[in-house]
Amino acid sequence: MLMAAALAAPAFPAFSAGATPAAPTMAAKPDLVKGEASFTAVCAACHSADGNSTIAANPKLSQQHPEYLVKQLQEFKSGKRNNAIMTGFASMLTDEDMKNIAYWVASKPAKAGFSSDKDLVALGERIYRGGISDRQIAACAGCHSPNGAGIPIQYPRLSGQHADYTTLQLKMFRDGSRANSNQMAQVAAKLNDLEIKAVADYIAGLR
Numbered sequence: 001m002l003m004a005a006a007l008a009a010p011a012f013p014a015f016s017a018g019a020t021p022a023a024p025t026m027a028a029k030p031d032l033v034k035g036e037a038s039f040t041a042v043c044a045a046c047h048s049a050d051g052n053s054t055i056a057a058n059p060k061l062s063q064q065h066p067e068y069l070v071k072q073l074q075e076f077k078s079g080k081r082n083n084a085i086m087t088g089f090a091s092m093l094t095d096e097d098m099k100n101i102a103y104w105v106a107s108k109p110a111k112a113g114f115s116s117d118k119d120l121v122a123l124g125e126r127i128y129r130g131g132i133s134d135r136q137i138a139a140c141a142g143c144h145s146p147n148g149a150g151i152p153i154q155y156p157r158l159s160g161q162h163a164d165y166t167t168l169q170l171k172m173f174r175d176g177s178r179a180n181s182n183q184m185a186q187v188a189a190k191l192n193d194l195e196i197k198a199v200a201d202y203i204a205g206l207r
Helices: 002-008 032-042 066-078 084-090 095-106 118-130 163-175 182-188 193-204
Strands: none
Touching: 032 095, 066 084, 066 095, 118 193, 163 182, 163 193
């Protein structure tokens, strides 16, 4: 019945003479005050008060693209991205909460990271900037930009991210335990442990 009614409806709404079409509804702007309050209550213990996590296993969130953060929170909540701790926290958040939090923490400047294994930096840089052509491994810079700033909405900022966190995520993409990006799974599947460590360490010192 509903489908028949929909098919019978005109393609464009009819307006009486002189009527003005209603303006499209604009998406509500994020509330940064509420975002800060929610971040402090829910996120700060693991990601630090300004999003610059000091715990190597927990990602830095400051200056990350807010659209990317919202997507990750939604996927934690839905179960598409698997992490028991984050799923629990995300399940408490509405879409509005997620948006407020994401835009607030994105407004905080990121602190520079550092590479811990200087011997691996050269290898990591080669892979990040040029990929490995004979194994069809794409350069990370192609999507995440040469300085690690990423591309808003599509690809996250990586610059200065903890090497331990990046290493773990690449291994999870490789073994399928993180399954919310086919593109990253295909890239990670071709990298060995040494290459993953090298790329992660290079990213940590990227500015």
